[in-house]
Amino acid sequence: MSIILPRRRFLSLAAAGAGSLLLGGCDELSQNDGVTAVLESAEELTMRAQRAILSDRSLAREFTEADLSPVFRSNGTSMPDGEAYAALLESKFKTWKLEIGGLVATPLSLSLADIKALPSRTQITRHDCVEGWSAIGKWTGVPLAVVLRKAGVAPNARYVVFNCADDLEQSLDGTGRYYESIDLVDAFHPQTLLAYQLNGTDLPVENGAPLRLRVERQLGYKQAKYIMGISLVDSFTALGSGKGGFWEDRGYEWYAGI
Amino acid sequence: MTSLAEIPDRAPSRTRRHLVYRHGVATRLTHWMNVLCLAVLLMSGLQIFNAHPELYWGQFGADSDHSVLAIHATENGDTLAGTTRIGPLVLPTTGVLGASKVDGDLVERAFPAWITLPGYQDLATGRRWHFFFAWLFVINGLAYLLYGIISGHFRRDLVPDRDQLAPRHVLQEIRDHARLRFPKGEEAKRYNTLQKVAYLGVIVVLLPLMVLTGLTMSPAMDSAFPWLLDVFGGRQSARTIHFITASLLVAFVIVHIAMVLLSGVWNNLRSMVTGRYAITPEGPAA
Numbered sequence: 001m002s003i004i005l006p007r008r009r010f011l012s013l014a015a016a017g018a019g020s021l022l023l024g025g026c027d028e029l030s031q032n033d034g035v036t037a038v039l040e041s042a043e044e045l046t047m048r049a050q051r052a053i054l055s056d057r058s059l060a061r062e063f064t065e066a067d068l069s070p071v072f073r074s075n076g077t078s079m080p081d082g083e084a085y086a087a088l089l090e091s092k093f094k095t096w097k098l099e100i101g102g103l104v105a106t107p108l109s110l111s112l113a114d115i116k117a118l119p120s121r122t123q124i125t126r127h128d129c130v131e132g133w134s135a136i137g138k139w140t141g142v143p144l145a146v147v148l149r150k151a152g153v154a155p156n157a158r159y160v161v162f163n164c165a166d167d168l169e170q171s172l173d174g175t176g177r178y179y180e181s182i183d184l185v186d187a188f189h190p191q192t193l194l195a196y197q198l199n200g201t202d203l204p205v206e207n208g209a210p211l212r213l214r215v216e217r218q219l220g221y222k223q224a225k226y227i228m229g230i231s232l233v234d235s236f237t238a239l240g241s242g243k244g245g246f247w248e249d250r251g252y253e254w255y256a257g258i
Numbered sequence: 259m260t261s262l263a264e265i266p267d268r269a270p271s272r273t274r275r276h277l278v279y280r281h282g283v284a285t286r287l288t289h290w291m292n293v294l295c296l297a298v299l300l301m302s303g304l305q306i307f308n309a310h311p312e313l314y315w316g317q318f319g320a321d322s323d324h325s326v327l328a329i330h331a332t333e334n335g336d337t338l339a340g341t342t343r344i345g346p347l348v349l350p351t352t353g354v355l356g357a358s359k360v361d362g363d364l365v366e367r368a369f370p371a372w373i374t375l376p377g378y379q380d381l382a383t384g385r386r387w388h389f390f391f392a393w394l395f396v397i398n399g400l401a402y403l404l405y406g407i408i409s410g411h412f413r414r415d416l417v418p419d420r421d422q423l424a425p426r427h428v429l430q431e432i433r434d435h436a437r438l439r440f441p442k443g444e445e446a447k448r449y450n451t452l453q454k455v456a457y458l459g460v461i462v463v464l465l466p467l468m469v470l471t472g473l474t475m476s477p478a479m480d481s482a483f484p485w486l487l488d489v490f491g492g493r494q495s496a497r498t499i500h501f502i503t504a505s506l507l508v509a510f511v512i513v514h515i516a517m518v519l520l521s522g523v524w525n526n527l528r529s530m531v532t533g534r535y536a537i538t539p540e541g542p543a544a
Contacts, residue, residue: 026301030376030383042390050478058481063317073320126318126493128477130381132310133320134493217478251382257478258389 047255051185060191060216063124069135072127072198074206077166077178080226085165093210098194102161102231105152112210116196118142118150123191129220130252139214141195145188147230153184157232160187161239162213165226168246180224181236181244181254182215191216194227219256221247273539278447280535285411288402289530295395296507298387301375303504304368305384311368313501317492326498331357331366338364392472399465406461415449416458422451440521443540453517456510464507471500 029035088096093112100108122140144160161181169176186192193214196203203209208225215222222245236242241249248254281289312325319325326345331338340356342349353359358370360378371377375387406412421427431450434440441450449457473479474486474496490496518526522536529535 027376027378030380030387036383036386039386039390042386042393045393046389050476050482053482054478060477060481061484061487067317069318069320069323071320071322073322126477128475128493129310129320130385132306132475132497133312133314134318135320136318217481219477247382251380251386253385258473258476 043253043255046253046258050255050257054217056185056189058217060125063126063136065124065138067124067136068138068199072135072137072207073129073133074204075129075220077168077225078206080166082165082167085226088165089205089209096210096228098211098227099229100147100151100231101229102233103154103157104148104232105154106150108147108151110147112196115142115147115194115211118146121190121193122197123193123214123216125191125214125216127220127223130247130256138197138199139193139195140197140200141193141211141214143190144192144194144213145190147194148187148232151232153232156234157184158234159183159232159236159244161231161233161236162224162227163229163231164224165228175240175249176246177240178224178226178246179240180213180222180246181233181239182213182218182222186215186217189215189217217257219258221245221252222256275536275538277534277536279533280529281533282405282409282411283533284402284405284409286530286533288398288405291394291398292402295391295398296511298375298391299395300504300508301373302384302387302391303500305374305376305379306381306388307501308368308374308379309381309384313498314494315491315498316494317487319494327501329355329368338366340366392469396469399469403461416454416461418451418454419448422454427451438520442538445540446537456513460507460510464503464510467503468500468507471496471503475500 096112098108098110098115100110119142120140121143122138124136124138127135127137148160159181160183162179164178164180166178167176168178171177182192191214194211195208195214196211198204198207203212208223208227211227212225213223213227233239236244240246243249244254245252311329312319312321313327314320314323314325325343328343329340329351330343331340333339338352338357339350340352340354340358342351342355352364354370355368357364357366359365360367360371367374367379374384376383406416428451431452435452440446470486471490473483474490475493480487480493486496487493490499525536
């Protein structure tokens with residue numbers, strides 16, 4: 001057999017080789033910092049494009065009672081570990097206080113009764129998980145804007161950070177603790193709620209009792225559950241691994257509009 | 259950009275095999291960019307699908323709701339069995355769908371590692387690939403549409419000519435395709451009717467449908483354009499249509515590659531690289 005391959009046979013072999021190289025190479029590319037940095041640049045483009053077409057007043061669709069999911073799926077943590085949360089649950093959250101601090105004029109400490117006494121909003125909206133499923137639920141809560149105005153947002157504040165009670169990952173250094181952040185555009189959106197009711201009853205534990213976030217124009221992992229404290233910051237790089245949230249620290253987009 | 263026009267002086271004879279300039283540079287560049295984008299979008303899309311391998315119809319859909327398609331693994335003794343359920347129909351798909359091998363071991367995953375990007379299970383990275391290439395795909399597609407309209411490429415090369423729409427002509431083409439007899443001579447200088455309809459179907463129907471159903475899965479896009487939900491009947495319907503349309507594109511690509519192979523692979527490849535396509539004269543002597 002000649003070692004000089006006919007041109008066409010050579011080209012076929014080259015094509016087959018390139019194909020298998022491509023398949024094997026994709027996993028290496030996915031772990032290459034330069035490649036992932038380029039891929040991640042699409043997030044900013046997506047956010048700028050979506051923010052350009054969304055007005056501050058564009059509302060997520062609100063459905064009717066007839067559209068409710070028969071079962072609203074619980075995802076992530078369904079029961080936070082630890083004695084602190086167990087004690088809160090035991091007291092039926094009477095000992096729970098929402099601490100609002102950071103870059104605010106007046107730090108607040110609100111009980112569940114205080115929060116329920118504030119103006120409320122009820123909305124039937126669709127919850128979209130990053131995995132692909134959706135569930136429709138009826139949420140009642142106080143618009144985040146009401147609480148933020150009460151506390152007085154400092155001029156240099158840019159993000160609202162939600163500190164949660166649940167550890168979604170076991171860790172010794174606290175990096176497994178759930179947290180989330182949104183910017184002021186979403187924080188002051190009329191459908192952005194601190195919700196304490198789902199489908200007309202107190203928020204069940206598996207859905208984030210006593211209080212969870214609803215930020216309806218983004219995906220499910222932004223809707224922080226088991227909120228213990230809210231902090232206004234000018235940057236979230238010092239928190240967790242610096243990406244602005246539990247899942248963001250694990251590679252997911254901070255802007256989860258798609 | 260005179261595609262399908264003859265190159266002067268290089269086709270001296272109608273009786274000899276000669277080259278014509280078939281594909282303009284814009285067509286060729288956008289074609290190959292599209293190949294790259296669709297390959298990455300398909301593979302990363304299957305990675306994303308694997309995160310929740312069920313499809314629903316309507317506004318909502320999660321585990322306890324009725325699904326129209328589900329790809330899962332079930333325990334079968336001390337091994338796994340992969341099943342694919344389409345409506346009421348349950349198919350055993352062990353080895354490919356539901357359960358497939360990773361490093362020699364059968365594991366639960368809807369689509370197998372060799373067709374997802376990345377190969378290992380990683381939704382976050384799959385999404386990064388998907389949205390970066392979705393942007394590239396849209397920009398590339400818009401550039402192609404703009405070129406196609408302005409240059410007259412669509413009107414001249416893709417819209418079927420009047421004579422090509424005669425039922426007799428179409429029937430003859432179907433017979434010729436079935437016998438793998440491809441046009442020669444003058445007739446080979448234009449796309450045949452089936453080709454034009456297939457290309458237009460992809461360009462005008464399937465690819466825009468991919469983009470629109472993709473956007474309908476975005477909660478932000480649904481807030482900006484609530485009509486998307488009415489057009490597709492909900493986010494979960496849009497997700498199902500996205501999957502079906504992707505499957506139709508895969509079917510198109512399979513037929514497309516088969517036709518490229520059957521009707522002269524080197525001639526077709528050269529024409530999509532250099533633009534030049536060889537015309538074989540008609541007649542038994544050729």
